[in-house]
Amino acid sequence: MLLIKCPYCGERAEVEFANGGEAHIARPADPMALNDEQWAQYLYMRDNPKGLIAERWRHAHGCGRFFNALRDTRTDRFVMTYEMGQPRPDITPEQAAEAAR
Amino acid sequence: MQKFSAFSLFRQALGAHQGWKPQWRSVKPKAAYDIIIVGGGGHGLGAAYYLAKQHGLRNIAVVERGWLAGGNTARNTTIIRSNYLFDESSSYYEHSLKLWEGLSQELNYNVMFSQRGCLMIAHTVHDVQVFKRHVYANRLNGIDNEWLTPQEVKEFCPPLNISPNIRYPILGGALQRRAGTARHDAVAWGFARAASDMGVDIIENCEVTGITRAPSGEVTGVETTLGPIKARKIGVSAAGHSSVVMGMAGIRLPLQSNPLQALVSEPVKPAFPTIVMSNTIHAYISQSDKGEMVIGAGTDGYVSYTQRGGLHIPAHTLEAITELCPMFRRLRMMRSWGGITDNTPDRSPITAKTSVPGLYVNCGWGTGGFKATPGAANLFAWTIAKDEPHPINAPFTIERFREGALIDEAAAAAVAH
Numbered sequence: 468m469l470l471i472k473c474p475y476c477g478e479r480a481e482v483e484f485a486n487g488g489e490a491h492i493a494r495p496a497d498p499m500a501l502n503d504e505q506w507a508q509y510l511y512m513r514d515n516p517k518g519l520i521a522e523r524w525r526h527a528h529g530c531g532r533f534f535n536a537l538r539d540t541r542t543d544r545f546v547m548t549y550e551m552g553q554p555r556p557d558i559t560p561e562q563a564a565e566a567a568r
Numbered sequence: 569m570q571k572f573s574a575f576s577l578f579r580q581a582l583g584a585h586q587g588w589k590p591q592w593r594s595v596k597p598k599a600a601y602d603i604i605i606v607g608g609g610g611h612g613l614g615a616a617y618y619l620a621k622q623h624g625l626r627n628i629a630v631v632e633r634g635w636l637a638g639g640n641t642a643r644n645t646t647i648i649r650s651n652y653l654f655d656e657s658s659s660y661y662e663h664s665l666k667l668w669e670g671l672s673q674e675l676n677y678n679v680m681f682s683q684r685g686c687l688m689i690a691h692t693v694h695d696v697q698v699f700k701r702h703v704y705a706n707r708l709n710g711i712d713n714e715w716l717t718p719q720e721v722k723e724f725c726p727p728l729n730i731s732p733n734i735r736y737p738i739l740g741g742a743l744q745r746r747a748g749t750a751r752h753d754a755v756a757w758g759f760a761r762a763a764s765d766m767g768v769d770i771i772e773n774c775e776v777t778g779i780t781r782a783p784s785g786e787v788t789g790v791e792t793t794l795g796p797i798k799a800r801k802i803g804v805s806a807a808g809h810s811s812v813v814m815g816m817a818g819i820r821l822p823l824q825s826n827p828l829q830a831l832v833s834e835p836v837k838p839a840f841p842t843i844v845m846s847n848t849i850h851a852y853i854s855q856s857d858k859g860e861m862v863i864g865a866g867t868d869g870y871v872s873y874t875q876r877g878g879l880h881i882p883a884h885t886l887e888a889i890t891e892l893c894p895m896f897r898r899l900r901m902m903r904s905w906g907g908i909t910d911n912t913p914d915r916s917p918i919t920a921k922t923s924v925p926g927l928y929v930n931c932g933w934g935t936g937g938f939k940a941t942p943g944a945a946n947l948f949a950w951t952i953a954k955d956e957p958h959p960i961n962a963p964f965t966i967e968r969f970r971e972g973a974l975i976d977e978a979a980a981a982a983v984a985h
């Protein structure tokens with residue numbers, strides 16, 4: 468089971484959380500202006516990386532709030548979690564290497 | 569190819585079984601092939617087999633990064649059925665089920681396909697309505713599926729607890745009698761042996777690391793850990809790694825790769841006659857020929873390539889199993905493991921051409937593609953050979969996510985199987 472650090476409540480067991488998929492997918496500002504291809508990209512296409520992923524979690528059985536996390540999908544090690552609305556943080560090569568370990 | 573029969577077994581016995589030969593050739597890659605299949609699981613090996621067998625193509629290689637069929641082929645719980653809801657899906661899965669029915673004979677290899685039935689049990693009014701709808705839809709399509717009352721459920725599978733006093737009582741079940749299980753390795757080995765015999769090169773321990781393309785866009789080959797290999801056509805059948813491999817050609821897919829876990833008990837005498845699945849409480853179980861109870865757990869709900877997952881997921885499944893079948897409460901679990909499944913938003917697969925000329929993909933089988941092994945292999949081979957889909961897999965494109973023509977099998981596939 469993963470140990471996940473909610474930015475508001477601290478470290479809690481994975482069973483308290485729900486994963487919300489890829490982070491930083493902005494809802495289109497002007498939906499009517501999108502063509503079908505752009506809609507498909509927004510709704511369905513995903514990066515699904517083998518390596519670092521930026522993803523959303525919700526502390527469903529806790530404070531109930533959404534937040535983002537950086538995790539390495541090869542090891543499931545978290546680099547960090549951060550609040551909603553913040554841009555995807557830059558991380559150092561050492562942090563990336565630690566997460567891949 | 570050494571033919572297997574009672575007679576060959578007898579003859580080999582006289583020679584103290586020293587005369588058996590390797591079942592497929594071990595080869596180094598050639599510089600170029602007409603077709604390269606990326607991924608040596610059941611789907612990829614089967615595609616190579618049908619390309620050779622049905623389309624007369626011989627200059628083919630299957631490139632596998634690990635050992636043969638060490639991916640989901642080796643990790644799944646082998647449930648085979650075709651009782652999906654929509655016409656598109658049920659005709660695809662039924663095509664596969666029909667191939668399963670003749671596969672041991674066709675390959676001269678015992679894939680141990682055992683049609684012991686698959687019983688999907690209902691616990692809520694919603695379940696009852698959904699499953700009955702499945703029964704009717706299937707029967708209109710000529711696919712066997714029937715409704716059983718709780719009493720009939722008990723008669724068909726005595727270990728089940730049909731008491732009305734449990735947390736999720738059994739209100740009935742949908743039974744597909746032609747469904748069953750098969751020996752996972754045997755399918756891959758049987759396809760590998762038959763394909764190798766027709767000249768297909770099977771290259772293990774060779775990871776594809778890049779897809780090379782001409783300035784005009786079409787594929788020219790692959791980069792691998794054993795060096796570059798040229799190819800006119802490339803078929804990608806990499807299951808959990810589909811996004812990674814297709815990304816090498818710049819194609820994004822509607823996939824999420826999630827761990828899916830399974831576990832087996834210590835072996836016991838024959839005690840469980842069929843396959844039982846419950847979507848609502850998320851459990852399914854069958855007994856292998858060795859005697860182990862084979863139990864499928866749920867999906868871990870995040871993207872991961874670790875082939876692990878958390879222990880609370882199988883624990884949840886075991887709680888459900890022991891309530892449904894109280895006699896398993898003292899059974900010890902022996903092993904658990906995970907595989908990486910490639911899931912689409914509509915829980916239906918993709919077997920299609922792509923926007924890159926010469927590049928084809930068979931993916932998105934997620935938690936339920938073992939049952940489709942011969943069918944998907946057969947139609948993927950058709951699609952590659954003819955550069956167009958067979959009518960059965962024509963709806964299963966990437967473009968359906970742009971056109972809105974989704975094939976929403978979430979109800980049929982909700983339990984990972």
Ligand SMILES: Cc1cc2nc3c(=O)[nH]c(=O)nc-3n(C[C@H](O)[C@H](O)[C@H](O)COP(=O)(O)OP(=O)(O)OC[C@H]3O[C@@H](n4cnc5c(N)ncnc54)[C@H](O)[C@@H]3O)c2cc1C
Nearest residue numbers: 607609610611633639640641645647776907937938939985
């Ligand atoms: C626990 C579990 C239970 C399941 N239960 C069922 C079930 O009961 N019924 C059912 O129908 N389905 C089930 N499934 C799903 C089923 O196993 C898969 O849908 C199916 O096996 C996919 O077929 P495959 O042969 O293509 O996959 P795989 O056997 O995974 O083959 C893909 C191959 O591609 C290789 N590969 C990946 N990347 C590269 C690369 N870069 N270069 C070279 N090779 C590469 C991999 O090493 C792998 O061997 C289950 C899956 C799991 C994990």
Ligand SMILES: [Zn+2]
Nearest residue numbers: 473476526530
């Ligand atoms: Zn919290």
